[in-house]
Amino acid sequence: MKKLLWLTLVVGLAACGGDAADPDDDGLGGKADENGTGGISEALDGREDPVAAYLRKVASDEGVVPGTYQDVLDGVGEQMGCDPSTQRTFVILLTKADLFPRTMFTVCSDDPTTASQFFLSTQSESGLMPDVDPRNIRMFAWDSSARTYRTYEMTPYGEAGEGMKLDIEPARCRSCHTGPADMDSSAIPFSPVMNELVNPWTLWNAEPDFRSHKFEDTIDPDVARARVYSEMLDGRLDSAANFEKHIRAGMERVTTARLRARRNDANLGESMALLRPMFCDETLNYVSENHDTGDTHASAAIDDAIRRLFLTIRGDNWPYDFINDGKLRLPVPQAGDEPVAVIPVRGEATIQVELSLVSRRVLTVEQALRVRALDWKRPALSEFRCGLFEDAEARLAITPPDLSAYARNSDLIPVLYDEIMSGFIPASGDLISLPDVSSEDAVAALETGALDGYARTNEEFAQEVEAWFDELQEPGGREWLEAQRIERGCVAQARFSAAPHIPGTDSCETGD
Amino acid sequence: MMWRAISLMVCLGLCACGGDAAKEEPVAGNNGGGKTDTPDDSPEDSCTKRRADALYGNQALFTAEMVRWSVSDVEGVNNNNQDDRGQEYCEFFAMVHLPAEVEDGERPGPQTLGRILGFEEDATGFERLVTTDLGYELTDDQIFYIEDYEDETFGTCVFTSWHSDVKGPVPACDGGECPEVLGVPVDADVFRMKLGTNSNEAASALLADCLHSDPIVGDPANDEDPLHSDFYRGCIATANLYGTEWRRSDPAVCAAAVRMRECGCSLADGADLASTLIPPQPHDGDEGEVEFRGFPLGSWSGFDKLPPGCSYVNLGDSSQTVVTCALSGADVIDHASDLKRRCIDKYGNDLVVQVPIPQGAVTCDPPEDGAYTDTCTDTPWVVTQ
Numbered sequence: 001m002k003k004l005l006w007l008t009l010v011v012g013l014a015a016c017g018g019d020a021a022d023p024d025d026d027g028l029g030g031k032a033d034e035n036g037t038g039g040i041s042e043a044l045d046g047r048e049d050p051v052a053a054y055l056r057k058v059a060s061d062e063g064v065v066p067g068t069y070q071d072v073l074d075g076v077g078e079q080m081g082c083d084p085s086t087q088r089t090f091v092i093l094l095t096k097a098d099l100f101p102r103t104m105f106t107v108c109s110d111d112p113t114t115a116s117q118f119f120l121s122t123q124s125e126s127g128l129m130p131d132v133d134p135r136n137i138r139m140f141a142w143d144s145s146a147r148t149y150r151t152y153e154m155t156p157y158g159e160a161g162e163g164m165k166l167d168i169e170p171a172r173c174r175s176c177h178t179g180p181a182d183m184d185s186s187a188i189p190f191s192p193v194m195n196e197l198v199n200p201w202t203l204w205n206a207e208p209d210f211r212s213h214k215f216e217d218t219i220d221p222d223v224a225r226a227r228v229y230s231e232m233l234d235g236r237l238d239s240a241a242n243f244e245k246h247i248r249a250g251m252e253r254v255t256t257a258r259l260r261a262r263r264n265d266a267n268l269g270e271s272m273a274l275l276r277p278m279f280c281d282e283t284l285n286y287v288s289e290n291h292d293t294g295d296t297h298a299s300a301a302i303d304d305a306i307r308r309l310f311l312t313i314r315g316d317n318w319p320y321d322f323i324n325d326g327k328l329r330l331p332v333p334q335a336g337d338e339p340v341a342v343i344p345v346r347g348e349a350t351i352q353v354e355l356s357l358v359s360r361r362v363l364t365v366e367q368a369l370r371v372r373a374l375d376w377k378r379p380a381l382s383e384f385r386c387g388l389f390e391d392a393e394a395r396l397a398i399t400p401p402d403l404s405a406y407a408r409n410s411d412l413i414p415v416l417y418d419e420i421m422s423g424f425i426p427a428s429g430d431l432i433s434l435p436d437v438s439s440e441d442a443v444a445a446l447e448t449g450a451l452d453g454y455a456r457t458n459e460e461f462a463q464e465v466e467a468w469f470d471e472l473q474e475p476g477g478r479e480w481l482e483a484q485r486i487e488r489g490c491v492a493q494a495r496f497s498a499a500p501h502i503p504g505t506d507s508c509e510t511g512d
Numbered sequence: 513m514m515w516r517a518i519s520l521m522v523c524l525g526l527c528a529c530g531g532d533a534a535k536e537e538p539v540a541g542n543n544g545g546g547k548t549d550t551p552d553d554s555p556e557d558s559c560t561k562r563r564a565d566a567l568y569g570n571q572a573l574f575t576a577e578m579v580r581w582s583v584s585d586v587e588g589v590n591n592n593n594q595d596d597r598g599q600e601y602c603e604f605f606a607m608v609h610l611p612a613e614v615e616d617g618e619r620p621g622p623q624t625l626g627r628i629l630g631f632e633e634d635a636t637g638f639e640r641l642v643t644t645d646l647g648y649e650l651t652d653d654q655i656f657y658i659e660d661y662e663d664e665t666f667g668t669c670v671f672t673s674w675h676s677d678v679k680g681p682v683p684a685c686d687g688g689e690c691p692e693v694l695g696v697p698v699d700a701d702v703f704r705m706k707l708g709t710n711s712n713e714a715a716s717a718l719l720a721d722c723l724h725s726d727p728i729v730g731d732p733a734n735d736e737d738p739l740h741s742d743f744y745r746g747c748i749a750t751a752n753l754y755g756t757e758w759r760r761s762d763p764a765v766c767a768a769a770v771r772m773r774e775c776g777c778s779l780a781d782g783a784d785l786a787s788t789l790i791p792p793q794p795h796d797g798d799e800g801e802v803e804f805r806g807f808p809l810g811s812w813s814g815f816d817k818l819p820p821g822c823s824y825v826n827l828g829d830s831s832q833t834v835v836t837c838a839l840s841g842a843d844v845i846d847h848a849s850d851l852k853r854r855c856i857d858k859y860g861n862d863l864v865v866q867v868p869i870p871q872g873a874v875t876c877d878p879p880e881d882g883a884y885t886d887t888c889t890d891t892p893w894v895v896t897q
Contacts, residue, residue, distance in 0.1 A: 112820050113663075113840060199861065200570050209812035209862065211570035239813065241862055245820050252842040256659055263656075292568035294561075315646045315850025316591040324590035326857075332564050352846075359846045360655055 039063075043168050049141035049150045050079040050118055055166065063166040064157055068134035069105070069120060069232075072154070076118055076141070077107035086110055088238040091205040093218055095501035097124030099203075101223060103132060103232045106246050116249035117142040119192065122232070127156065131226035135164045140190065142250075147257035149190045149250075176498040179282045187273035188282055189258050191349045192250035193498050194243065197285045198297050202341055203500075204240035213291060248348070255352040262362050262413065266406035271413045272393060274362075275420065278354045278371050279389035281380055283347025284492055286500060289339035294330040299345040300481055301328055301472050302465060303379035305354055306372045310462060312358060312365045320462050322469040330478050340481050342502050344488040346380040362410045366430055366458070367417055373431040373461055374424060377468065381491045384437040392420040429455035433464055549596040551588030551758040555751035556738075558758040561586070563743045566764060567897065571812060574894045578815065579768045579867045581760040583671055584860030588758065594641040595626060597856065600761045601673055601715060601807050601865050603628055603705045606851035607694045608648065608667040608844060611657040622695040623648065624670075626852030628706040647849040658841040667839035668694055669855030673806040673865055674704045674833045677711040679796045682805075683828030691826050693836055698825055700796070703834050705806070709756075712793050712804070718754065718762055720786035722769035725749045729883045742884070742895045746770040765867060768893035775888035777876040785874075789867060805831035807865045819862035835863065869893060 039061035044052045054075040059065050065072070073087055088109035093099040104121045108114040118141045126133035135156040140149040154164035177193055178185040196202050200213035207215075223229060261270045276282065287297040298307070302322055310323045318324055333339050357363045375382040396419065406412040418425070424432050433456040434442050445451055456464065472480060490508035492499040551558060565586075566573045573581055583602040591597060598604055605627035612619045627644045634640050650658075658666055670693060680700025684690060690697040708714060728748055730739030738744045746767025751757040753766070771777075772785065779785055794800040809824075809832050811817045818824065822837040837859045839851070847854035871891065878888040887897075 110820050111838070113838065115820065206570060208814075211572070213570065241812075242820050245858075249840065252840055253662075256662060256842050260659065290569050293564040295565065295569065311853065312849055315853065316595065317593070318590075319592050321587065324592065325587035327587045329561065329587060332560065332568065352842075355846055356842075359848070361652070 040166070046146075047143055047150055048145040049143040050076050051139055051141040051152055052143075052150065053079045055152075059166055063168075064163050065154055065166055066163040068164070069122065069137045070134065072137065072139070073105055073107065073120060076120075076139075080108060080114065080117060082108035082114070087236050088242070089233050089236045090238055090240060090243040091215075091233070092240075093203045093215060094124050095203070099218055099220065100124045100126075101132065101219060101229065103229070104243065105232075106243075109238065109242070109246070112245040112249040115246045116192075116253060117144075119246070119250070128226075128228065130220060130222040132223075132229045132232065134228050134232075135161070137164070138170075140192075142253060147253075147260070149192075149254070151190065180495040181497060182495055183280065183282065187269065187276075189254050191254045191283070192247045193283075194247040195284070195286045195498065195500050196240075196288065196342070197244055197247065197348055198287055199241065200288055200290045201240035201244070202286075202288045204243070205237065206240045207237070209239035209241045211291070213288065251349050251352060255349065255356055258353060259356045259360060262357075262360065262408065262410040264409050266403045266409055266412040268396065268400055268403065268412070268416075271409045271416055272396070274353065274357065274409065275413060275416055276389055277350040278357070278368065279420065280386035281346055281350055282353075283349045284344045284380060284496055284499065285347050286342045286502075287345050288341040288343070289330065289333075292333050292339060294332045296328040296330055296340065296481070297345070298322055298326045298328045298469070299379065300340070300343045300484075301379065301477075302469060303346050303351075303372055303376065305346065305351045306369070306376065306465065308351070308355055309358065309365050309369050309372065310458070312355070313458065318462075320466040320469075322466055323462065328469070328477075329473055330481075331473075331475055333478075337478070340478060340485060342489070342500060343481060343485045344380055344492045344499075344502070357413070360410075362413050363417060367414070367421075369458060369461070370421060370424065370431040373433045373456070375434055375437045376465065377435045378437075381488050382437075388420050388424070392416070392422075395419070423449060424451070426455035427452070429460070430458045431456055431461055433461050435464070435468070549590050549592045549594055550599070551586065553588070553758060555748060555755075555757050559744050559747035559751070559763065560738070562747055562757065562760065562763045563738075563741060565760065566743055566767075566895070567741075573764050574768060574896070576869070576871045576891045576894055578869055579764050579893065580810070580812075580864045581764050582861050583809070583863045583865055584760075584856055586758060586760055591626075591646070591850075595628070595643050595646070596641065597626075597852070598628065598705075598707065598710070599759050601675075601705075601710050602671055602809065602863075603707065603710060604669060604671045604852065604855055604860075605644070606667060606669055606839070606855050607696065608851065609694050610648070610650070610666060610844075611654050611661075613651045613654060615653050615657075617653075624696065624702065626850070627670075627702065630706055646852065648851075650845065650848055655845055658845055662841045664841070665694070665838070666841055667844040667851060669837040669839060669852075669859060670703065671809060671835045671837065671855075671859070671863055672703050672705055672833060673710075673809050674700075674831075675710060675712040675715070675793070675806040676705040676707060677713055677795050678704070678793045678802055678805050679798060680704060684826055686828065693825060698827065698834065703825075712790060712806070715765075715807070716786055716790040716792065718750075719765055719769055719790055721753050722746065722749055722766035723773050723786055725753060725766075725770060725773070727774070727883070728752075728770075732883075742771055742887070742897055743767045746895070761865065767895050768867075768869075771888075771892040771895060772874075772876070774882055774884050775876045775878045775892035776882075777874050777892065779870075779873050780875050781873070788873075789869065802829070802831075805829065806833040807867055808832035809835050810864055810866050811862055812864055815866060815868070819859055822859060822863065837863070 040059045040063050086109045088106050090104045091101050094102050106115040120139045122132050123136045137154050139152045143150050151169055153167040153170040157163050157165040177190045179188040202213045205215045206212040287300050289296045307323050358365050358368050375384045426432050432451050432454045486504050489502035489505040493505050583600055585597050585599050589596055589599050606625040609622040624644050626646050629642050631639045632642045690699055728745045730737035747757045747763035749770050750762045750766040756762040791804050793802055811819050822835050825834040843854050878885040
């Protein structure tokens with residue numbers, strides 16, 4: 001069990017969170033009966049998501065909902081036209097809750113697009129220990145009219161277990177789903193979270209499709225045998241591989257909705273909010289070596305956006321493995337080697353915004369690659385890249401652009417991009433390739449502004465990255481990744497409340 | 513050796529094809545060198561990787577009921593020089609049915625993307641694999657439309673394991689009209705695999721050759737000899753026979769077959785094992801019904817289960833050989849340069865090709881003096897080390 005203590009985790013779907021996307025919805029927070037005199041119907045006014053539709057039918061004026069999670073699951077599924085046979089359960093062990101399981105549920109689970117309209121999860125707080133409390137749940141559901149997720153929480157109500165007390169748009173979980181603690185998250189929409197989004201989904205149940213990575217040998221046997229928990233899994237336990245599809249579909253919903261802001265009238269705040277993910281990591285994901293195969297998602301070493309941007313330039317005829325494969329093949333771990341686990345990488349939701357700006361022709365692929373080429377051996381959590389954005393943001397606050405010159409945000413964004421990237425747009429070549437801004441050479445060049453020697457064509461940049469990619473697959477690559485895991489892990493622990501526990505980062509947390 | 517082997521297997525496929533099929537399957541040739549579109553590792557390196565994938569990862573390739581592998585190609589198989597993706601007895605392509613280029617304009621017809629057409633000789637005499645266009649360009653109006661109507665279907669992935677030498681049409685076309693996928697009729701021209709390597713005869717030859725391959729034995733004095741690994745021996749046998757050890761599929765099939773041979777397995781009724789597992793099928797123009805259209809597709813969770821978003825195309829039989837998987841509007845917008853790649857990235861690891869094994873009909877009588885007899889089980893094709 002000692003070994004388990006270092007295990008990382010993913011706070012799977014840290015459900016909840018409350019981004020009241022509609023600024024007029026200022027009366028929705030707090031318990032339903034505290035939301036004014038109108039009761040539940042008023043609190044739900046304007047919501048067009050399946051949970052709201054269900055609550056209108058069953059919730060009392062005081063915001064009490066009868067039954068347990070199962071009643072909610074059946075009721076919301078009915079609203080969505082989903083057969084009960086399509087209900088699925090997914091489980092992760094929460095490191096930050098002594099490896100207690102969080103069970104998550106979807107309906108219409110054979111169709112990720114539909115399933116991503118509604119997520120329900122249980123919580124680690126339970127009055128029924130060691131069992132899961134079936135009346136302590138959180139949910140979010142897609143409002144197709146407002147194009148945002150709506151969030152709900154229900155907690156046990158009544159001494160005789162009469163039902164659950166409803167809380168609409170609970171504020172306390174917002175930080176998990178809307179960016180790091182030190183970032184203004186007001187413009188970051190609520191998005192699903194699945195920290196370990198790719199195989200092997202450490203500490204998720206991956207059965208029956210895949211063998212789990214540290215799940216079966218980690219869950220408390222008393223919990224695994226508990227009645228409610230067992231009922232939740234019975235006949236519907238599904239693999240993290242399939243939950244990944246539902247989460248990705250949810251992220252796509254959010255990104256597509258977020259990018260609609262490019263069509264709005266030119267607005268400095270909205271435009272900068274769309275640019276920020278290119279420079280500052282709003283979200284992180286975490287990747288691990290696939291058991292003992294040596295097979296690791298290449299994003300651990302190279303920002304996956306670089307690969308995907310090159311593929312946007314053209315879909316074929318790339319002679320580079322990092323572009324074609326997206327897979328880092330470390331030497332198979334030898335006796336005594338521990339597979340590399342839980343490496344923070346740039347978040348999928350963050351990358352999606354950047355790629356969407358390119359696919360929707362707000363920015364060019366060359367402009368995006370220029371950003372990615374700065375400090376590119378630090379694929380996630382680069383203070384340098386984020387600093388460029390923050391410095392420009394400060395300058396623009398003092399000297400804002402003349403918005404009358406731009407009709408839409410999509411017209412303004414390229415101008416703001418130029419302001420942020422001032423000094424890093426090469427006179428010749430396509431981009432400035434700075435592998436590591438903390439290297440001696442780079443520090444000197446940045447101080448003097450003499451960056452011509454770092455100008456590269458896109459092709460030359462790809463060759464540089466490929467050479468690095470090849471090097472990492474030699475025996476020393478594992479050590480580099482391990483060091484990066486700790487370096488990035490320390491930052492992630494400090495800034496991202498949804499971060500899992502990352503083995504080896506305890507000392508940096510305490511400042512030792 | 514690799515390309516010689518591929519040519520051989522293509523030939524095996526072609527030799528089986530008559531009539532129209534022969535016309536649409538030119539012979540493959542050398543790819544002309546340079547960084548290839550298939551792996552160029554040594555057999556030892558390839559077999560080390562495949563063994564790691566098969567035994568040290570989280571997918572169970574070998575069960576008592578089947579041998580299986582994901583449809584996703586291994587690293588090193590790509591579309592550099594030519595599009596070689598689809599090496600695992602499953603070819604795949606994307607389809608789009610885009611909205612009108614301008615508002616209120618006429619909607620274009622459906623389109624297949626990256627679908628293998630066959631081989632074509634280029635100016636240098638190189639036989640190059642050709643496909644339908646890989647990408648497309650969207651107008652602003654099309655992007656706005658797809659964003660605004662996110663519940664409509666604009667694209668799908670197609671995965672097919674219908675062997676390239678097995679005749680069409682499918683039974684569902686009996687009335688003359690075939691079922692459609694995104695407006696395209698499910699006929700042999702579009703939905704049957706094209707590569708000779710993805711044929712019934714090539715698969716059957718691989719299995720038969722592995723069942724009858726020369727014994728491979730590791731050094732008894734060296735416990736660390738990788739040839740003591742059951743999987744590794746099968747993989748090296750694949751290298752010796754065909755040079756296709758870099759694939760997922762061939763080493764898996766061969767490892768199971770080699771273990772059957774090592775452990776003296778046969779069918780209780782005396783029938784030939786290879787032709788029972790992969791029965792010969794009629795080609796285009798032949799008489800007879802198709803009983804084994806190709807290796808059934810499924811998922812890691814079950815023989816007849818599929819990943820979320822995927823469904824079997826109704827072919828009018830129970831072959832489970834054509835599957836479609838949904839693409840979202842965002843997929844269609846964001847992956848316009850190669851939507852086929854999006855298909856494999858999104859579904860390739862979860863969708864599996866399966867070789868069913870009639871467990872109850874197979875009996876094993878291990879030879880007393882076999883080098884690996886002591887590790888034989890009742891189901892020795894379930895390779896675990």
